[in-house]
Amino acid sequence: MTKEIIRLINLTKLYEKDTRPINNITVSMNKGAWTSIMGPSGSGKTTLLNLIGCLDSATKGSIHINGTEITKLNRNQLTKFRRENIGLIFQQYHLVPYLTAVENVMMAQYYHSFVEESEAVDALKRVGLGHRLKHVPAHLSGGEQQRVCIARALINEPEILLADEPTGNLDQKNGEVVLKLIKELHKEGHTIVLVTHNPDIGRLGDRLINLIDGKISSDSIINKMKYGIIKEV
Amino acid sequence: MFLRILWKSLSKRKSRIAIAVISVIMGAAIATALLSVSLDVGEKVGYEFRKYGANLMVVPESDTIEVGFPGVDFGSVTEQRYINESDLWKIKTIFWRNNVLGFAPILYQVVSIGEGEDEQNVVLAGTYFSKDIEIIEPYSSNDPLIFNTGIQEISPWWKVSGNWIEDQNDTTSSMVGINVAEKLNLEIGDTLTIRYYANYEELTNETVYNLKVKGIVETDGNEDNQIFVNLQVAQDLTGRNDKVHMIQVSALCNACPVDTFAEEIEGKITYAEARTVKQLVSAEMNILGKIEDMMFLVTIVALLASALGVMTTMTTSVIERQKEIGLMKSVGAEDKKIVSLFLSEASIIGVIGGIFGYIIGIILSQFIGLSVFNTSITPRFEIIPIALGISVGITLLASALPVRRATKIEPAIVLRGE
Ligand SMILES: Nc1ncnc2c1ncn2[C@@H]1O[C@H](COP(=O)(O)OP(=O)(O)OP(=O)(O)O)[C@@H](O)[C@H]1O
Numbered sequence: 001m002t003k004e005i006i007r008l009i010n011l012t013k014l015y016e017k018d019t020r021p022i023n024n025i026t027v028s029m030n031k032g033a034w035t036s037i038m039g040p041s042g043s044g045k046t047t048l049l050n051l052i053g054c055l056d057s058a059t060k061g062s063i064h065i066n067g068t069e070i071t072k073l074n075r076n077q078l079t080k081f082r083r084e085n086i087g088l089i090f091q092q093y094h095l096v097p098y099l100t101a102v103e104n105v106m107m108a109q110y111y112h113s114f115v116e117e118s119e120a121v122d123a124l125k126r127v128g129l130g131h132r133l134k135h136v137p138a139h140l141s142g143g144e145q146q147r148v149c150i151a152r153a154l155i156n157e158p159e160i161l162l163a164d165e166p167t168g169n170l171d172q173k174n175g176e177v178v179l180k181l182i183k184e185l186h187k188e189g190h191t192i193v194l195v196t197h198n199p200d201i202g203r204l205g206d207r208l209i210n211l212i213d214g215k216i217s218s219d220s221i222i223n224k225m226k227y228g229i230i231k232e233v
Numbered sequence: 234m235f236l237r238i239l240w241k242s243l244s245k246r247k248s249r250i251a252i253a254v255i256s257v258i259m260g261a262a263i264a265t266a267l268l269s270v271s272l273d274v275g276e277k278v279g280y281e282f283r284k285y286g287a288n289l290m291v292v293p294e295s296d297t298i299e300v301g302f303p304g305v306d307f308g309s310v311t312e313q314r315y316i317n318e319s320d321l322w323k324i325k326t327i328f329w330r331n332n333v334l335g336f337a338p339i340l341y342q343v344v345s346i347g348e349g350e351d352e353q354n355v356v357l358a359g360t361y362f363s364k365d366i367e368i369i370e371p372y373s374s375n376d377p378l379i380f381n382t383g384i385q386e387i388s389p390w391w392k393v394s395g396n397w398i399e400d401q402n403d404t405t406s407s408m409v410g411i412n413v414a415e416k417l418n419l420e421i422g423d424t425l426t427i428r429y430y431a432n433y434e435e436l437t438n439e440t441v442y443n444l445k446v447k448g449i450v451e452t453d454g455n456e457d458n459q460i461f462v463n464l465q466v467a468q469d470l471t472g473r474n475d476k477v478h479m480i481q482v483s484a485l486c487n488a489c490p491v492d493t494f495a496e497e498i499e500g501k502i503t504y505a506e507a508r509t510v511k512q513l514v515s516a517e518m519n520i521l522g523k524i525e526d527m528m529f530l531v532t533i534v535a536l537l538a539s540a541l542g543v544m545t546t547m548t549t550s551v552i553e554r555q556k557e558i559g560l561m562k563s564v565g566a567e568d569k570k571i572v573s574l575f576l577s578e579a580s581i582i583g584v585i586g587g588i589f590g591y592i593i594g595i596i597l598s599q600f601i602g603l604s605v606f607n608t609s610i611t612p613r614f615e616i617i618p619i620a621l622g623i624s625v626g627i628t629l630l631a632s633a634l635p636v637r638r639a640t641k642i643e644p645a646i647v648l649r650g651e
Pocket residue numbers: 015016019020021039040041042043044045046047048
């Protein structure tokens with residue numbers, strides 16, 4: 001029934017000799033599961049997400065996503081793999097400043113395959129921004145910018161959504177709008193890995209992993225319907 | 234979409250792009266200006282240098298006329314040898330005929346001017362002013378059959394008040410050197426009387442000839458002491474039909490082999506000797522060569538400077554846009570997409586810079602031409618592709634390093650905080 005989609009084996013990331021933001025982690029996550037990752041600042045949450053998102057390369061160990069060992073891919077292969085499989089949502093909601101909301105979404109289409117403006121418009125409508133299509137990021141509120149990012153992350157229909165403190169810079173109201181969207185996506189079957197500092201948000205998922213100093217300190221299943229399998233070493 | 238990204242990224246960073254464009258414009262303008270100038274001046278400097286006289290003298294073999302000093306004393310010219318006027322056309326049939334800009338034969342005769350006590354000797358020079366010469370056997374069937382030439386053609390520096398003798402059959406007009414004119418108080422339109430003695434020692438067998446003064450010549454050289462008439466007049470006066478003493482030949486020489494010219498002319502007119510005005514020619518080539526070297530250097534320096542300008546702007550732009558580049562990569566842009574975006578920007582900068590650089594360069598070339606060489610420069614459209622090529626090439630080259638840097642940007646920085 002449940003099938004694993006992400007598997008990390010003895011994963012280690014080392015920046016300098018001493019800093020070991022990811023220290024020998026072995027874990028897998030199931031398809032369709034929402035995994036929340038929490039932990040103190042500097043514990044390696046962002047680093048872990050970057051590794052899974054093919055944005056950074058591991059020092060040791062391997063990462064398997066959907067059966068592909070991405071730690072063996074080169075830069076360009078990683079880029080291609082990422083755009084097929086992974087949607088990214090950032091805390092700082094990075095958008096290209098000189099492109100409008102709809103163009104920012106279309107840019108992701110363009111780098112993925114081909115541009116279909118009506119789809120980009122639909123994606124923005126879905127996140128409630130049908131009335132802000134032609135605005136540049138500077139003319140959008142933080143919550144609106146974050147929703148553009150979500151639309152952009154969704155436009156190529158990735159199976160996995162990685163979100164790094166997606167509500168970290170938002171006020172309560174906007175945060176709730178974004179969380180509601182993420183919940184919807186989860187219902188639709190997307191696999192979600194979400195980093196947060198907020199315990200309330202952490203509890204929204206199916207499973208909660210705590211990181212301390214690059215190691216998993218606790219791992220608990222909240223929603224037994226879709227749980228992950230843990231193999232701590 | 235690519236064009237949209239390209240266009241917006243350019244138009245939103247106008248001031249930065251402007252700096253890059255301006256540095257390309259400067260390089261392209263200087264390259265265009267110096268290229269036009271050296272193409273044009275290459276020829277025009279040749280003309281400039283001809284001011285100092287013809288660069289070839291053709292004289293009868295073993296004659297002793299001194300090069301550069303045609304007004305020699307003909308006191309004992311009984312054994313004087315001549316070149317046949319009817320052989321002149323052959324000069325225009327050498328291999329390098331197109332570089333023969335013109336020539337003028339000269340037949341000298343000492344005559345007397347003034348009355349009684351004031352009577353004195355002066356050199357009468359018969360020559361062509363502007364004469365149509367028939368090329369009897371052209372070198373190639375494409376060559377024109379008529380060549381118009383004369384002293385006017387090869388001595389553009391003569392300062393003439395009044396007029397040149399335009400009519401090649403005019404046997405009653407003369408052009409008078411300024412010293413002669415002053416001595417006799419001659420003005421344009423006056424009549425000048427010359428006496429020719431067939432027997433000069435005894436001053437007998439006198440022929441008196443009246444010539445109208447058509448122009449007064451000032452050259453600061455020997456010409457100032459001479460009287461010029463159509464060759465025909467001098468030949469008739471002295472009964473030396475078809476004879477000339479020497480031929481002044483003006484060859485356009487910016488690096489042409491004057492020695493070869495001379496040999497070839499000697500091959501055509503076998504009894505003649507062609508002498509090059511060596512110092513002049515080599516000085517001419519030397520200075521031209523140096524000017525060209527200098528222009529080349531200046532161009533290189535200018536292009537290096539604009540490459541540096543482009544490189545700086547591009548590097549700054551890559552650094553400023555790190556996030557954006559990382560973001561593009563994180564949503565799936567491969568290196569080649571990033572490279573093509575930046576190189577397209579560079580090409581556009583190069584094209585705009587090249588076009589404006591060309592226009593400004595042409596204007597600049599006029600200034601250089603007028604102030605340095607005293608001549609206007611013909612704008613050459615064939616330089617447009619060269620200017621564009623150079624500026625696009627320079628921008629692309631200068632962008633290579635910054636773009637490499639852009640490909641090295643890790644998308645991971647995007648997820649990280651500021
Ligand atoms: N590029 C880098 N070079 C060197 N060290 C780095 C680099 N990026 C992160 N680190 C270090 O790795 C460790 C983990 O960083 P990471 O960003 O993953 O923490 P985090 O859990 O996301 O923290 P936060 O909650 O503050 O976002 C930190 O000690 C950090 O200083």
